[in-house]
Amino acid sequence: METRSIMIVGVGGQGSLLASRLLGNVLLAQGYDVKVSEVHGMSQRGGSVVTYVKYGDKVYSPVVNKGEADAIISFELLEAARCLPYLKKGGKLITSTQQIDPMPVITGAAEYPEDLVSKLKAAGAELVAVDALSLAEEAGTSKASNVVLMGVLSSLMDYPEELWQNALEQCVPAKFLELNKKAFELGKNAKTL
Amino acid sequence: MKKLMLGNEAFARGLYEAGCKVVSSYPGTPSTEITEEVAKYDEVYAEWAPNEKVAMETALGASIAGARSFCGMKHVGLNVAADPLYTASYTGVNAGMVIAVADDQGMHSSQNEQDSRHHAIASKTPMLEPSDSGECKEFVKLAFELSEQFDAPFIVRMSTRVAHSQSSVEMEDRKELDLKPYVKNPQKFVMVPAFAKQRHVFVEERTKKLIEYAETSPLNRVEISDSAEFGVITNGAAYQYVKEALGDKASVLKLGMVNPLPVKLIQDFAKKYDRIIVIEELDGIIEEHCRNIGVNNVEGKSIFGCIGEIDQSIIAEKLLGEKKEFTSLYVNIPIRPPVMCAGCPHRGLFYCLKKLGVTVSGDIGCYTLGSAAPLFAIDTTICMGASISGLHGFNKARGTESEHKTVAVIGDSTFMHSGMTGLVNIAYNNSNSTVIILDNSITGMTGHQQNPTTGKNLKGDPAAAVNLEELCKAIGIKRVRVTDPYDLAQTEAAIKEELAADEASVIISRRPCALLKYVKHNAPLAVDTDVCVGCGACMELGCPAISMKDGQAVIDHTQCVGCGICKEQCPMGAIN
Numbered sequence: 001m002e003t004r005s006i007m008i009v010g011v012g013g014q015g016s017l018l019a020s021r022l023l024g025n026v027l028l029a030q031g032y033d034v035k036v037s038e039v040h041g042m043s044q045r046g047g048s049v050v051t052y053v054k055y056g057d058k059v060y061s062p063v064v065n066k067g068e069a070d071a072i073i074s075f076e077l078l079e080a081a082r083c084l085p086y087l088k089k090g091g092k093l094i095t096s097t098q099q100i101d102p103m104p105v106i107t108g109a110a111e112y113p114e115d116l117v118s119k120l121k122a123a124g125a126e127l128v129a130v131d132a133l134s135l136a137e138e139a140g141t142s143k144a145s146n147v148v149l150m151g152v153l154s155s156l157m158d159y160p161e162e163l164w165q166n167a168l169e170q171c172v173p174a175k176f177l178e179l180n181k182k183a184f185e186l187g188k189n190a191k192t193l
Numbered sequence: 194m195k196k197l198m199l200g201n202e203a204f205a206r207g208l209y210e211a212g213c214k215v216v217s218s219y220p221g222t223p224s225t226e227i228t229e230e231v232a233k234y235d236e237v238y239a240e241w242a243p244n245e246k247v248a249m250e251t252a253l254g255a256s257i258a259g260a261r262s263f264c265g266m267k268h269v270g271l272n273v274a275a276d277p278l279y280t281a282s283y284t285g286v287n288a289g290m291v292i293a294v295a296d297d298q299g300m301h302s303s304q305n306e307q308d309s310r311h312h313a314i315a316s317k318t319p320m321l322e323p324s325d326s327g328e329c330k331e332f333v334k335l336a337f338e339l340s341e342q343f344d345a346p347f348i349v350r351m352s353t354r355v356a357h358s359q360s361s362v363e364m365e366d367r368k369e370l371d372l373k374p375y376v377k378n379p380q381k382f383v384m385v386p387a388f389a390k391q392r393h394v395f396v397e398e399r400t401k402k403l404i405e406y407a408e409t410s411p412l413n414r415v416e417i418s419d420s421a422e423f424g425v426i427t428n429g430a431a432y433q434y435v436k437e438a439l440g441d442k443a444s445v446l447k448l449g450m451v452n453p454l455p456v457k458l459i460q461d462f463a464k465k466y467d468r469i470i471v472i473e474e475l476d477g478i479i480e481e482h483c484r485n486i487g488v489n490n491v492e493g494k495s496i497f498g499c500i501g502e503i504d505q506s507i508i509a510e511k512l513l514g515e516k517k518e519f520t521s522l523y524v525n526i527p528i529r530p531p532v533m534c535a536g537c538p539h540r541g542l543f544y545c546l547k548k549l550g551v552t553v554s555g556d557i558g559c560y561t562l563g564s565a566a567p568l569f570a571i572d573t574t575i576c577m578g579a580s581i582s583g584l585h586g587f588n589k590a591r592g593t594e595s596e597h598k599t600v601a602v603i604g605d606s607t608f609m610h611s612g613m614t615g616l617v618n619i620a621y622n623n624s625n626s627t628v629i630i631l632d633n634s635i636t637g638m639t640g641h642q643q644n645p646t647t648g649k650n651l652k653g654d655p656a657a658a659v660n661l662e663e664l665c666k667a668i669g670i671k672r673v674r675v676t677d678p679y680d681l682a683q684t685e686a687a688i689k690e691e692l693a694a695d696e697a698s699v700i701i702s703r704r705p706c707a708l709l710k711y712v713k714h715n716a717p718l719a720v721d722t723d724v725c726v727g728c729g730a731c732m733e734l735g736c737p738a739i740s741m742k743d744g745q746a747v748i749d750h751t752q753c754v755g756c757g758i759c760k761e762q763c764p765m766g767a768i769n
Contacts, residue, residue, distance in 0.1 A: 003437075012531065024197050024359055034197060035325075036359040039301055040222055040640065045562065046737050047531035060437040062325075062358035062430075065506035067517030082526050085519040100749075101740045102529035107567045107732065108741070110527035123522050142751045 001032075003056035005064040009083045010075030011100050012046045015146035018171060019073070020051040022150050025167040027055040030159055037062035046103075048079055071156075073149050075132070076100050077116045084125060093125040094152055096132035096145055097193065117193065128152065129193040135186040144183035147172075151187020198362045200355040203326035204293060205230035206362065207333030212370035213237055213263050213291070215255035217248040219610065220639040221267030222302040223356040224295035228265050229642075232651050236367060241642055241651045244577070244610040245270035249277045249292065253346070256290040257382060259373035261337055265293035268309045269576065273611070279316040281346050283392040284382050285399075288373045289340035291333060292318075295351040298430070298474045299502040302353075302638075304557065304576065306500070308475035313348050313452040317396050319403050320348040320452040321412060324432045326360040332449065335412070343399055343406075350451065352474065354430040354502070404453045412449035415462055418442070423512075424466035426459065426479055426491075431472045431503050438508035443470075454482045463488040470496065470512065474503050533562045535738040536714065536754035538633055538704035541678035542602070543570040544734055544758070545685040551600055551692070554587060556580035556612070558604040559637040559706075567735045571602070578603070578611030585615065585624045596625040597692050603628070606636035606644040609659065613668070619697050620669030627691045627698050628670075630661060631678075634705040641709065665699045672698035679704055681761045707754050715755025720746045724767035731759040731768065 006023065010016045017038055024036040032055040039049055052064040066085045071092045074080035080095035087093055097117065104110035113119070117129050130152050136144040147168075154164050164184065172180045198206065204227045208216065216239035218228040232239040242248035248264040255262035266274060271294045278292070294312070297303040313320035319339070323332045329351070336347040380388050407413060418441040427435045428448045435445060446462045448454065463469045463483065471480040471493035480493035496511050497503055509515040533540050543563035546553055547570040555561060555571035556579065564571035573583060584601035591599075603612045608630050619626050636642040643649045648658035665673045672694055676687045684702065691698040705712050717738075727744040738752035739759060748759075748768070760768040 011529065013534075021197075021359070028195070028197050028361060034359070034361065036197065037354065038199070038357045038359070040225075040357055045531040045534060045559065045638075046529075048529040059360070060433040061505045062354055062360070062433065063504055065504055065517065067519035068506075078526060078529070081522050081524070082529075085521050087520065089518060089520075101737075102527050103532050103566060103735065103737065104527045104530075106737065106740050107735070109566065110525065113524045113526065116522075116524075119522055119524060123520050125520070 001056050003054055003059050004070045005068050006053040007064050007069045007072045007083060007086055008051045008053065009072060009079045010049055011079065012049050014049070014075040015143060016049050016051050016075065019146040019150055020053050022147070022167045022171045023053050023153070025170055026159055026163045027053070029163045029166065032056060033059045035059045035062040048082065050083070071153070073153055075145055075149060078102065078112065081113065081116050081120060084120065084123060087125060090126065092128060092156065093120060094128040094130070094149060094156070096149060097129050098133040098145065128156070130187070130190045131193070132187065135190060136183055139183035139186055140179045144180055147180045147183040148187035148190070151184040152190055154184070155188050194364050195361045196364060197359045198326045199226055199357060199359050200323070200326045200329045200351060201226035201357070202230045203329040203362045204333055204349070204351070206364065207330035208263050208291070209234045209237060210330070210365050210367050211334045211337045212261055212368045213337070214260035215252065215262040216240065216264070217242045217251035218265040219243070219245045219248050219270055220636055220642040221270045221295070222639055223297060223353045224265045224267045224270070224293055224351065225639045225642065227293055228651070231263070236369070239651055241644060243645055245274040246277060249274040249281070252290055252292070253277060253281050256286045256288050256346070257375070259288050259375050261289045261370065263291045263293070266295070267303065268294055268296045268307050269303065269305065270294070271309055271312050273577070275312060275316070278312065278318065280384050282316045282318045283384055283389055283396055285344035286340055286346055287375065289337035290346040291336045291340065292346055292348045293351055294348055295353070295356050296475070297353050299353065304574065306475065308478065309350055310451055310478050311476070314478070317400055318348055318452070319343065319345055319450070320350050321449055322350040322429045322451045323355060323449065324429055324447070325355065326358070326362050328449065329355065330362055332412070343403060345399060350429070352430050400453055404456060407450050407453060407455040408458050410450055413455055413458060414447050416445045416447065418444050421466070423468040423470060424462055425470050425472055426462070426483070427472045428479065429474065431474050434503055434505045434508055435472050438505040439512065442513070448479065454479060456486050459483060460486060460488055463490060468492070472497065472503060472508065475499055530565055531562060532565065532735065532737050533559065534707055535736055535752040536707035536756040538678045538702070538707065539563060539631055540734055540736065541681050541684055541758045542629065542631065542702045543568045545681060545688055546570045546600065548685065549688060551598055551688065552595065554580045554584040554599065554601040556601070556603040556607050558607050560602055560604055560631050563602070567733060577607050578615055581612050581615030581628055582618060584626050584628070585619050585622070588624055588626050600627045600629055600688070600692070602631055604637065605630060605632040605634065605646045605661070608661070609645045613664070616665065616670065616699070617668050624697055625695060627700070629700045629702055632661060632701050632703040635709060637706050641706070661701055670697050670699050672696060673701070675701045675703050677704055678702045679756055679758060681758055707756065715757065717750040717753035718748055718755055718757070718760060718768050719750070720748055721767045721769060724765050726765055728764065730762050730764055734759055734762060
């Protein structure tokens with residue numbers, strides 16, 4: 001199989017590392033060659049965070065360039081808009097509708113663009129928008145948005161449920177496992193906008 | 194068993210499997226996880242040293258004593274450790290010694306973009322460079338064997354993309370090794386001129402042997418494609434981009450040993466094609482080597498430049514003229530720069546410095562973010578420790594005019610790394626300088642590593658803790674005081690008083706990092722909408738949890754940790 005590329009984007013602290021590791025483990029268990037690229041250090045402090053997951057028969061480059069992503073999963077709406085150029089023609093954009101103001105918006109130097117969901121649709125993106133924050137809070141913590149979105153992704157990919165459950169058990173600490181399984185389930189059955 | 198591993202985790206696995214016994218490192222992105230991961234193996238002694246020079250000397254000492262040893266650092270850390278490196282190259286080893294240096298192409302988390310291969314060349318130390326996690330593990334194991342075979346410390350060069358990408362790795366068992374005998378050998382280990390002169394001769398001979406090895410080593414391999422129109426010579430992460438972008442359109446010479454470089458292998462490869470393109474990130478070291486050995490049909494830096502990362506799209510565009518299509522959203526998308534976290538103890542201190550209009554000599558750590566909007570509270574950031582020594586120089590140049598309105602800020606870990614010696618200089622040379630140590634009880638930016646002030650070691654066990662107050666006094670600073678950066682009034686008063694004093698002083702601004710698990714948070718604060726007049730005083734703090742909506746301040750309850758500095762700041766008493 002030709003290499004496929006998925007980007008996971010969000011704001012530092014939203015848990016994109018866990019999401020990318022979860023997905024990476026599912027794909028490895030499915031028998032693919034897998035590469036997952038993370039960013040650590042300074043950009044984790046509330047900045048834009050981007051991770052890449054690539055899989056296929058043989059994966060070389062760990063990074064995804066503009067026009068290459070088969071799917072983008074975004075934990076925040078502005079980050080979804082920022083990453084649109086990375087989406088391949090016909091690729092899927094799965095985003096949480098959560099909005100987090102970046103510092104230039106907080107200081108009044110810039111404005112958070114309005115109505116991004118419609119604008120992204122108008123730009124031709126195949127959009128799946130989910131209120132992941134509410135579902136995460138329903139599962140028990142606002143921090144589980146990442147796993148809610150992995151649940152949404154699982155409903156769009158054709159892999160056995162068991163692989164996702166195993167990956168959750170591998171990647172999530174035992175004391176948060178039940179909560180995250182619930183978040184995953186809520187994401188899998190989520191209403192999309 | 195196959196497992197997805199970060200390059201750094203695979204590196205640590207390689208250390209474990211190779212029977213490495215002693216590890217000493219200083220954290221630095223993107224190298225940190227090597228040492229964090231290897232510390233999880235009980236068979237390996239692993240520690241954080243106060244800086245990279247100490248770490249490398251520790252590793253060399255262990256190697257001389259007969260144990261396979263390792264030290265890890267980021268590219269700028271190797272500058273700190275350059276002194277032992279250049280002479281360790283002369284002494285060579287007893288048991289194998291491996292050094293990791295992680296370059297940060299693209300400066301994801303660094304203050305410069307230096308190419309560490311220059312250090313390998315200048316110190317005449319052999320250097321390997323893996324391209325994925327599997328190679329990280331294999332190269333480390335081989336590096337130990339070669340280190341003992343050639344009597345040289347071996348550097349393994351990492352890069353952000355190799356260090357922080359996961360790919361599958363085959364796990365093997367550890368090879369437990371006995372200590373090698375220690376035999377006193379001054380001719381080899383006492384580098385006085387008479388002995389060092391002999392060792393330099395040895396080093397030059399060794400390099401010749403290493404070049405011979407490089408000609409046929411499995412580390413360097415040729416991948417011929419029958420449909421190739423040109424040849425590519427590449428290394429490290431760039432190899433992956435080359436394979437993805439060019440596939441079978443090019444034959445590839447992949448160099449896993451980047452110092453010293455082979456001669457005949459390159460000459461023979463270059464003869465096969467009219468056009469040879471060297472694709473290497475940062476400086477044109479392989480390209481220059483090609484020209485030096487008479488291979489003149491090379492191009493490289495004239496196409497790709499020496500700034501930042503290369504990727505598959507850049508290669509496809511420059512060499513094949515292919516461009517990917519993509520869509521953009523034609524709206525203004527505000528940037529999202531990294532910020533100090535909600536509840537960060539540094540915020541209160543920087544707010545006071547900004548309010549007082551103080552010139553600030555900065556340093557390396559989370560607090561470097563104090564330079565960003567809306568605080569804009571830092572004037573200089575150069576390297577670890579430069580805040581204190583730079584302040585001293587600044588004050589010696591401008592005298593009284595600056596002494597009363599200029600400070601240095603430095604974190605606890607950075608102070609232990611290389612700030613202390615600057616403070617000694619201030620005391621010794623009678624400098625009227627004010628130094629602020631931002632003691633958040635952890636090494637923050639690299640992801641919470643212990644350091645000599647925290648009372649815990651790398652493995653999390655109790656350890657001796659440096660008492661910063663007593664240390665500063667022992668150095669010769671008479672005015673040493675502690676403030677709480679959550680208390681804005683107290684902090685502002687302390688800065689004013691110490692700047693006004695006619696002698697050197699140290700303020701320890703003490704409050705643990707808000708992200709530490711043991712730190713108990715207060716309930717999130719909220720804005721009383723009946724009282725808030727929207728004056729924006731709270732916005733001046735640059736807290737990511739506070740924003741303005743419809744002319745009033747709003748606090749995001751998912752981010753707020755109740756630190757209370759906005760409450761102190763609000764003139765209306767609207768925050769509770």
